[in-house]
Amino acid sequence: MVLHQPRIVVIGAGILGSAITYNLAIRGADVLLLDEGPKPASGVTGRAFGWINVINGTPGDTSYALWREAIAEYQHLKAALPEAVALARAGSLLWRATSQQTEQLADLHHRAGEDVELLKGSVVAEWEPRLRRAPEYAVFSRNDLALDPAQLAGTFVTTAVAAGASVRFDGKVAAIETTNGRVAGIRVSDDTLKADVxxxxxxSGINVLAGGLGIDTSVATSPALLLRYACRVPVINHILRGPRLEVRQASDNTLLVAKSFVADGAENGPHVIGERTLEVMRDELNLPDEVMLTSAEVGDRPIFADGLPRLGFLPQVDGLYVAAGHPGIILAPLIGRLTAEEILDGRRTALIPCPR
Structure with missing residues (x-):
């Protein structure tokens, strides 16, 4: 018999916090989700491209094995919570600067056991008729998914609430309270909420909260730019990634482009890059004239020096747990389950390093 059910507070309603709350709630945990934004995915999650894949990883890397586990977890999620991925589009087409490089990419992932296929340019042109110049070859990654990260986070939260979780938005956490070396609660404005975990x-907000306790979690940030373009009609059928462009189309026909970002002056600001990218898109794709840039948002992705996420209790304070890392959208269902197993069952995973 369970004599004491711990009170768990999850800080952050991005994709990881939402997935963790969902997994805790469906197992009957007493969990409260807090976020300073007005709704789930108000931060970096809402500025994510939403490409679920392993094709962008490198076989043999530790992160590649982790991504494969994460993709498998999406299959479990699809069965358990089908509405979470109901609007996702399947499949991506990738090509490199030369045909030889594209063939090498296909061979690399095929030998790793991935469901990829090398397509001739004539097939690519048939599948994507708006491509102005189809590559000689492209890699088709069949099991990739393109989904809306904000919609996924929202589904996690809605389902968690239905299972008994509590949520509180528009509440900035001022500090984590401790007593005798263990978590006692959190301070939100003038209110203190008790918590066992x-x-x-x-x-990246982990730095501020853990730093208030004198803990350096070594979380850094990697800025990425998400560009959105209004479009009224279907233009592409898959995620497309070539040497000049990485683009997908959402269910409402919005075109989304992902780019790395370095802030180095107004001439390379987000909107300027967005307009230049529209010129590239028009060169690569036969676009309707009315396609226009609607937003250019930078998201500061949390990363660690080794490229791996961190998951687990911090040794400095009993009951303080950290979950962070990139790519959060790919890893979220897996991290959500692993976190619930560790907190509720004491079962520690070997897949993801512990924070220090």
Whole structure:
């Protein structure tokens, strides 16, 4: 018999915090989700491209094995919570600067056991008729998914609430309270909420919260730019990634482009890059004239020096748990389950390093 059910507070309603809350709630945990934004995915999650894949990883890397586990977890999620991926589009087409490089990419992932296929340019042109110049070859990654990260986070939260979780938005956490070396609660404005376990899934905000306790979690940030373009009609059928462009189309026909970002002056600001990218898109794709840039948002992705996420209790404070890392959208269902197993069952995973 369970004599004491711990009160768990999850800080951050991005994709990781939402997935963790969902997994805790469906197992009957007493969990409260907090976020300073007005709704789930108000931060970096809402500025994510939403490409679920392993094709962008490198076989043999530790992160590649982790991504494969994460993709398998999406299959479990599809069965358990089908509405979470109901609007996702399947499949991506990738090509490199030369045909030889594209063939090497296909061979690399085929030998790793992935479901990829090398397509001739004539097939690519048939599948994507708006491509102005189809590559000689492209790699078709069949099991990739393109989904809306904000919609996924929202589904996690809605389902968690239905299972008994509590949520509180528009509440900035001022500090994590401790007593005798263990978590006692959190301070939100003038209110202190009691907690036995605090899960910090606030992305780069982890630095501020853990830093208030004198803990350096070594979380850094990697800025990425998400560009959105209004479009009224279907233009592409898959995620397309070539040497000049990485683009997908959402269910409402919005075109989304992902780019790395370095802030180095107004001439390379987000909107300027967005307009230049539209010129590239028009060169690569036969676009309707009315396609226009609607937003250019930078998201600071939380990363660690080795490229791997971190998951687990911090040794400095009993009951303080950290979940962070990139790519959060790919890893979220897996991290959500692993976190619930560790907190509720004491079962520690070997897949993801512990924070220090």
């Amino acid at each position: 605090v899960v910090v899934a606030a992305g």
